Amino acid sequence: MNELKIEDLSCKRGESKVLNNINIIIKSGETLVVKGRNGSGKTTLLRILSNFITSYQGKVSLNDLSILEDNLYNNKFNLIGQKNSLKDNLSIKKNLELWDIIFNESLDHAKLLERDNLDHLINRDVGSLSDGQKKCISLHRLNYNKYEFWFLDEPFVYLDEANTNSLIEKINRFNENMGIVILTSNINLPKKFHKEVNI
Amino acid sequence: MLNLIKRDLLLSFYSSANFFFTVSFFVLILILIPFAFGTQSDQLKLLFKGVVWIALALSIIITVDRIYNADYEDGNLDIIMQKNKTIEYLVISKYVTHWFIYCLPLLVILPILSFLFYLDYFETIQIFINLFIGSFGMVFIANFVSALTLGAKRTIFLKAIIMIPLFVPFIIFGSDAASWPILLGLSMLSFVISIYVTAYGLRLYGE
Numbered sequence: 383m384n385e386l387k388i389e390d391l392s393c394k395r396g397e398s399k400v401l402n403n404i405n406i407i408i409k410s411g412e413t414l415v416v417k418g419r420n421g422s423g424k425t426t427l428l429r430i431l432s433n434f435i436t437s438y439q440g441k442v443s444l445n446d447l448s449i450l451e452d453n454l455y456n457n458k459f460n461l462i463g464q465k466n467s468l469k470d471n472l473s474i475k476k477n478l479e480l481w482d483i484i485f486n487e488s489l490d491h492a493k494l495l496e497r498d499n500l501d502h503l504i505n506r507d508v509g510s511l512s513d514g515q516k517k518c519i520s521l522h523r524l525n526y527n528k529y530e531f532w533f534l535d536e537p538f539v540y541l542d543e544a545n546t547n548s549l550i551e552k553i554n555r556f557n558e559n560m561g562i563v564i565l566t567s568n569i570n571l572p573k574k575f576h577k578e579v580n581i
Numbered sequence: 582m583l584n585l586i587k588r589d590l591l592l593s594f595y596s597s598a599n600f601f602f603t604v605s606f607f608v609l610i611l612i613l614i615p616f617a618f619g620t621q622s623d624q625l626k627l628l629f630k631g632v633v634w635i636a637l638a639l640s641i642i643i644t645v646d647r648i649y650n651a652d653y654e655d656g657n658l659d660i661i662m663q664k665n666k667t668i669e670y671l672v673i674s675k676y677v678t679h680w681f682i683y684c685l686p687l688l689v690i691l692p693i694l695s696f697l698f699y700l701d702y703f704e705t706i707q708i709f710i711n712l713f714i715g716s717f718g719m720v721f722i723a724n725f726v727s728a729l730t731l732g733a734k735r736t737i738f739l740k741a742i743i744m745i746p747l748f749v750p751f752i753i754f755g756s757d758a759a760s761w762p763i764l765l766g767l768s769m770l771s772f773v774i775s776i777y778v779t780a781y782g783l784r785l786y787g788e
Contacts, residue, residue, distance in 0.1 A: 434663075434787040435788050437788065456663055456664070461663060463656055464656075465655060466656060467657045467659070467660055468655060469592070469651075469655060471596055472595055476595050479591065480591060480592060480657075483591065484584065484588055484660055484661060484664060485660075485664070486664075
């Protein structure tokens with residue numbers, strides 16, 4: 383059972399304060415939706431949770447151990463940022479091979495892409511895909527399955543209805559397996575998740 | 582660390598055009614010498630020993646955007662940094678792959694070029710040793726410049742202006758066959774400074 387606790391979190395970006403005294407507790411099996419206007423610090427919050435930003439006030443802890451001191455923490459979360467992490471000049475197949483090496487895990491991509499109806503794209507160059515298709519491939523990283531947390535930055539942008547529903551289903555399944563999901567979104571989602579916070 | 586080396590080598594194999602561009606660029610600069618200065622063998626020999634360093638410096642400068650910027654722009658650097666908490670390992674793996682992909686091919690082609698410029702075996706070996714040692718130092722410098730200017734788009738001129746003065750000591754000592762120990766010292770010094778500064782630059786980017 384994991385408990386991720388954010389206490390009195392405040393953060394400055396340049397001269398402006400983007401996060402002001404945020405307090406959130408999230409437990410295994412829950413999904414938190416972070417909402418807020420543009421520039422309110424949603425991405426900053428995810429980058430703090432991913433240990434990229436380390437200078438902030440307040441405390442972020444996993445099971446009462448600060449994430450800055452937890453050496454194993456970085457291997458526990460899967461962060462899908464707004465960038466696709468795809469090489470435009472390579473085919474999807476080659477991109478997935480490169481990911482396999484970085485993630486140190488070999489997946490049966492053909493089968494997984496077939497499940498998501500993306501298998502017809504496998505030999506296409508990423509540069510020739512639409513933004514929505516790129517986003518779908520980018521979310522394919524969620525299939526690497528040794529993670530306890532998913533941090534998703536605007537995952538629903540560019541997705542059509544069918545893909546939105548399939549992502550929500552994936553999030554539900556991950557929650558059922560006791561995974562924690564924190565996602566930022568400004569879109570009205572068709573489903574209510576466990577927790578919602580406005581920053 | 583080995584993962585990253587494997588990944589970068591595979592990536593460069595998949596986009597192999599890059600690597601041919603660098604080799605062609607290096608060869609073309611050297612081929613310009615006889616056009617500019619004529620084909621007298623003594624003069625060519627002397628010029629080759631110096632210009633080969635300028636060609637190496639320029640070849641490294643044109644590759645500097647590929648070290649961290651490409652991965653930064655498409656978001657792969659986030660994943661790589663997350664998976665490698667000790668950033669120094671990431672930096673060392675970049676040194677290895679950058680040298681292997683962009684400098685090794687130049688060294689491989691060097692003997693062929695030096696024979697075209699009337700250099701004998703002995704002189705070729707001397708140049709080869711110097712370039713081998715000096716290229717590491719230049720790669721270390723290119724890496725830290727790349728990391729420090731991360732996120733600044735289309736700044737190859739800025740990077741070149743920062744790097745060229747730092748390459749000057751290598752070019753001064755490189756053309757003298759007996760000064761390989763000095764080159765070795767310079768390379769080691771660049772390593773010590775570069776690994777610290779590159780890791781700092783990458784951490785700063787994370788913020």
